[in-house]
Amino acid sequence: MWKYLIEKEFRQFFRDPMLPRIVIVFPLLMMLVFPFAANMEVKDINLVVVDSDRTDISAELIEKCTGSGYFRLKAVCDDPREAQEMMDRNAVDAILTIGQGFSRSVATGEDVPVGIKVNTVNGTKGSISSQYLSDCIMLFMRQFSVSGPSVASAQASVLQSASAPVIDAAPKYYYNAYMDYKVFMVPALMVIAVTMVTGFFPALNIVGEKEAGTIEQMNVSPVSKTAFIVCKMIPYWVITFFMLGMCLLIAWLVFGYVCRGSLWGIVLFTVLHIMVTAGLGLLISSYSENAQQAMFIMMFFVLIFMLMSGVFTPVSSMPAWARAITYANPLRYYADAMRAIFLKGSSVAELWYDAAGLLTIGAAVLFWAVRSYRKTS
């Protein structure tokens, strides 16, 4: 009987005009489009330089910045007001001011009169621009100190004083400058794809049976509710793993990223995560009467899960109360585990914390779901 129930689900799935296509197109879109689109790398920052020094050394600094590939030099002017006016017009994103006596200060090791101004209407872009600029200046200083041994000691002190305030942030953006942002996004996008499919499909499927009235026929049959639900879930597990496989394959073929950790770890955490989202889907479908309700409630949860999971913004930068909420978010554990396995090659034992989190939430949700689904009202 189980075999036939599962067979029926597959038949219905493949007969649906949309679902099989979505399962193919969705991961393709996720993996081929979003890593480029959901990119936080900032490029083509429009830069204006106010060069009051006008020496070879200041010219070299300007070249260093534009040579990094992140900046587009709009103009070099003498008047700071002119540069400010350009920023007001939104013509430039950043102003680099090189003060008078820059070359002399570099040589003697005095405080270097360099100023950075950025447009932070787009906060992310602004802060990253400013970071890139100061990275460029620091790089320039370091090179200068190597190339000019006569002032080596002076340079060292300049370097130290310049690098001191950015010790915390520097490694983060430093890697970002050379490494690809896509690397971070690829496992996160897999997480999102899995969550969407396992969360929405089962919920809509059961509500669909309610809408069609077929659940009534199933309820008067001797089929147990466990059999009914498990047979509904199994096809979606198969589909999810098919999708996950597709994602991993695309990551390898297109981006050349290979999972550093064991694939079994990924499978294990995916199974745990499916338990949570599918359980939630069931829970929602047993409380909603039609697809619209189920869709909206699921959407509500999935959005919160995604925004508060650390997929897009790190959990550590959230305020304490928001961080507390993330402990109840299954996506937090799953995304963390997937990134750790995929990027760092962590073992399951090292991620026991994430596994425990998923298990706890999953058990609670499933327990509630099975209790709430009744054949008799």
Place this chain on the structure above:
Amino acid sequence: MNAIEIHDICKSYGRVRALSGVSLEVKEGEIFGLIGPDGAGKTTLFRILTTLLLADSGSASVAGLDVVKDYAGIRRIIGYMPGRFSLYQDLSVKENLEFFATVFGTTVEENYDVIRDIYSQIEPFRDRRAGALSGGMKQKLALCCALVHKPSVLFLDEPTTGVDAVSRRDFWNMLARIKASGVTVFVSTPYMDEASLCDRVALIMRGGIIDSGTPSKIESEYPYALYAVKGTPMYPLLKYLRTADGVLSCFSFGSVHHLAVDPSAAGVGEARQKILSDIVSAGFRDCDVQEIRPGIEDCFMYLAGRSRQN
């Protein structure tokens, strides 16, 4: 043993009382009709008997099995066809049938003789998806699916609602054959004219049974003399008759009005003559008055009116 026994079942949805103290007995191997208008509580009673709904109070059993305690046993031996078409529209005729056979732990081949009569009519379309069938064929398929596991009691909730007259007749012929194979049929319908096709009926209104028994017993208990009155124009005639002397009730039945008068007041012939002369002198044209035997609908109107007064 009775196929279905219902004792004093009550069910409320919030403050709405759907069933108030329903008691019935359905004998084995009969076609029992539950007849009443929309909202009378028919579907609620069906859902309680098919173990989909729990009653607030009272008890019921199907084939000797309690609907609460032995619900699992009941689910194995009943067939249920809800009022709304509820098969998988995206599965084919054959797949639906096989699916429901499997769900009830049997195969189509094993019980083919039960459904052969009906299935043979839709077999030419066995690879068509259920959603693409015509209304009459959907109904036949649903009946096949409800019968495929050889149930001992078949529950049909308004099977003929929204079905054309020819298909309705077909359907009742099928029910007669199903009954002949030994299955108890419990069927609900809002159409009073279908009562005569049942062995026994119960009339239900506002969650209460107002009468039950064989259709002829119910008809024979109608206490008044009944006349079919015709005349032009129709509606003013109805209004006129309702206010006329000695008229107990008057209802419009298609092209005629059914007029009830107290039989003891005058001789049969006299009463007919009196009505005729009354309406002719009142200025109505094309008048005709015939004495008729009461149908179930007349009885229902009478009983409903009486229970409303109580």
